[in-house]
Amino acid sequence: MKKIMTKNILALQVCFFLFPLFAFSQTIxxxxxxxxxxxxxxxVTQTIKGERKKSIDFIMxxxxxxxxxxxxxxxxxxxxxxxxxxxxxxxWEKIDKNSWRVYTNKxxxxxxxxxVYAFVKSVRNSFLDDSHGFxxxxDVFMYVEKLKNRPATLVIDPYDEFLIISTGLEKSPGSKNSYIVPDYDILVDSPIEIGNQTVFEFEVEGVPHEIAFYGKGNYDSxxxxxxxxxxxxxxKLFGEIPYKRYLFIVHLTKSASGGLEHLNSQVLRMGxxxxxxxxxxxRWRSLVAHEVYHLYxxxxxxxxxxxxxxxxRENYTTLLWVMExxxxxxxxxxxxxxxxxxxKKYQSNMASHMRKISNTIGNRYQSAAEASFDTWIRYYRRNENSPNRDMSYYDKGKLLGMLLDLEIRNSSGNKxxxxxxxxxxxxxxxxxxxRGFSEAEFKKELERAAGIDFSDFFVRYVHGTEEVDYGKYLSYAGLEIETLEAPSLSEKGAFLGTKVSESSGKLKITRVQRDSPAWNYGLNMNVMLLIRVKIFSKSFV
Ligand SMILES: [Zn+2]
Incomplete structure (x- = not known):
């Protein structure tokens, strides 16, 4: 017993003396x-000190x-x-499409x-021109797999006319444009706006927030x-703010909108x-609210x-319907x-959302879990047939969130x-x-709150494509659903089931709706319609 104790103490002493050396043996x-x-x-440059290897692989x-x-x-x-x-x-040599092996000879x-060439206007790509840098x-910084968890520094040398740098990274004390990078994951999650953006500041619970607007616009305080x-x-929903500082980077554009969430920042594109x-x-409010909720x-x-x-590579999960x-x-x-x-407006928004889910053909062919898993090859790689087979896990997940909320409230007696x-x-x-949770762990937490088994719910609505029993869930809130018959063909007028584009007076089919007359009788994409049709609407004809 004593001997073992001595050994442990010795081991601790060795660790104590080695730790500072080990901690600073490599710098990035x-x-x-x-x-x-x-x-x-x-x-871009990246310097690694202290590795002393025969070769190092740098990965983008x-x-x-x-x-x-x-x-x-x-x-x-x-x-x-x-x-x-x-x-x-x-x-050095390339060893695959995104890795460079450098023979460093110890x-x-x-x-x-x-x-890095940066000229895509998007929340998920870098951009640079003479008006600003994002x-x-x-898509700018590489990493070394073994050193991903190590801290680093980032020094930014902006173009002379760019006077402001906005980022969620913390500044190194006493330096102008040097930033602390706790690890590579945090670097990846910290977009940077460089230019002459207009910055507003406010505090929530004493925590500073900044909004950096790039571009002209009619925003105000x-x-x-x-x-x-x-x-x-x-x-208020969580009872605490989990960051020390938060940044909104807003790119004002002609009409685009979209956003991307990060650990202590978000990037938005807005008209x-x-x-x-x-x-x-x-649209601005709902985009901001979406990305702010994402920080949790x-x-x-x-x-x-x-x-x-x-x-x-792709990172697969069946739970994007929860995340998004x-x-x-x-x-x-x-x-x-x-x-x-x-x-009242909220209720009518949810009613039209339910209508949208019921009328989206893809909801009959793809489940929320499948759409989450396959998003890499389906939702993010849509083609002309996607509306016939794909659903949106954003939309279905929003509906499932409401149903689960109603069920938990009802089953727990509103506790x-x-x-x-x-x-x-x-x-x-x-x-x-x-750490993150598995689907089984997530389901267990739902059941814990509701006090009922959600296996059937998951089979029908998460992994299945069954039409939701709206009446049952809405009745928990004292609401009713009114189901209307779809208009008959004679009421609707002629219906072909195609989307068309018009060029030089000719109509070309750009999409064919599943189970429509066009689908059933063999009209295909890219077929030119040789009949003269007066188009009343740009939607399906
Ligand atoms: Zn989102």
């Missing part, structure tokens, strides 16, 4: 510059978390070079450099106040004139497969709680709600176990 530093932004090229991700599609970011890398303290020109300090880190209300309402009058802000659901409350990520669909359900609830929409389940997932899995 990145630099980013953009001397000629009009060429759309970022210049093939996808960005939150957008489930392999995007092959490495295609934009050019002029890759490597050097060390021993050699100005280290030998050098202590190895630096790679390359340029850095989406997975009242639009910022609305964001503050959304953050406050979301935080520049959609802020005035305030009644036009519906998916960034912290998450399916087991969604972190730590494998950046080199529940986020859509809650964004509506947050806007309701914040007073942006009335209870529990879906909010309790989300809070429990947050405290039990994110905070305590510090």
């Amino acid at each position: 530093s990145y630099t980013l510059s953009m001397p000629e932004p009009w060429t759309h090229y970022y210049h 991700p093939v996808w960005i978390p939150g957008s489930y599609k392999v995007r092959e970011f490495s295609k934009n890398v050019e002029e890759f070079k490597a050097h060390s303290e021993k050699s100005d020109n280290l030998k 050098a202590n300090e190895v630096t790679i450099s390359y340029k 850095v989406s880190p997975p 009242s639009a910022v106040d609305e964001v503050k209300r959304i953050v406050e309402e979301t935080a 520049r004139w959609n802020f005035q009058p305030a009644s036009r802000r519906g 659901n998916v960034k912290r409350i998450r399916a087991r497969e969604l972190g730590p990520f494998d950046y080199t 669909g529940f986020t859509s359900y809650y964004s509506g609830r947050i806007l309701l709680n914040a007073g942006f929409i009335s209870p 529990k709600t879906l909010d309790d389940v989300m809070r429990r997932l947050y405290s039990e899995y994110y905070k305590k176990k510090q």
Whole structure:
């Protein structure tokens, strides 16, 4: 016994003395510059000290978390070079589409450099021109697998006329443009806006928030106040704010809209004139609320497969209907709680949502779980036949969120709600176990709150495509559903079941609806219609 104790004490002492050496034995530093932004090229370097290996593999991700599609970011890398303290020109070779093997010959300090062409306007791609730079880190910075969890520094050298840098990364103390990178996952999750953006600031519960607007637009401080209300309402659902600082990067464009969630930031693209009058802000509010709720659901409350990520391939989960669909359900609830929409409007929104689900053909052919799993090859790679076979796990998940909330409230005698389940997932899995959950664990948490078995629900509505028994669930809230007969053909007028495009007076079929007359009688895509048809609507004719 004594001997063992002595051994342990010795081991502890060895650890104590070795730890500081070990902790600082390797250092990683990145630099980013953009001397000629009009060429759309970022210049990147990465230096690793202390590895002393024969070779090091530098890898660029093939996808960005939150957008489930392999995007092959490495295609934009050019002029890759490597050097060390021993050699100005280290030998290297590509070993696959996104990995560079550098023969470092046990050098202590190895630096790679390359340029990245960045000219895609999107929340998930980097962009650079003479008006601003947006850095989406997975398509700019590489990593070394074994060193992914190590801290690093990032020094940004902005173009002379770019005066402001906005990012969720913390600044290194005492330096102007140097940032602390706790690990590669956090770097990937910290987009950077560089330019002359307009920055607003506000606090929620003493936590600072910034909104950085790039581009012209008719926003003002009242639009910022609305964001503050959304953050406050979301935080109330969980009882705490899980970050020290939060950043909204907003790209104002002609008409586009979309967003991407990150750990302590979000990136939004929004129509520049959609802020005035305030009644036009519906899309803005719901986009902000969706991405703010994501900072809990998916960034912290998450399916087991969604972190730590494998950046080199697809990461499959059957739970995107929870990650995305529940986020859509809650964004509506947050806007309701914040007073942006009335209870009556909320009810009518949900009614049209149910109508949409029932009338979407894909819901009869693809389940929520299957759509989640296959999103890499289906939802994110749609074609002309997608509406006939694919569903949206955003839409179905939003509906399932409402049904589960109603069921939990009813079965627990209004003692529990879906909010309790989300809070429990947050405290039990994110905070305590510090990991994601499996589908079985998620189902167990629902059952724990409701006190009933959800196996049948999962078979019918999560893994199955059965039409939802709306009447049953709505009755829990004292609501009824009125089902209307679809108009008959004679009431509807002529119906072919095709979408068409018109060019030089000719009509070309661009889509054929499943089970429609066109489908049943063999009209195909790209067929030119040789009949003269007067089009009353751009939808199906
Ligand atoms: Zn989302």
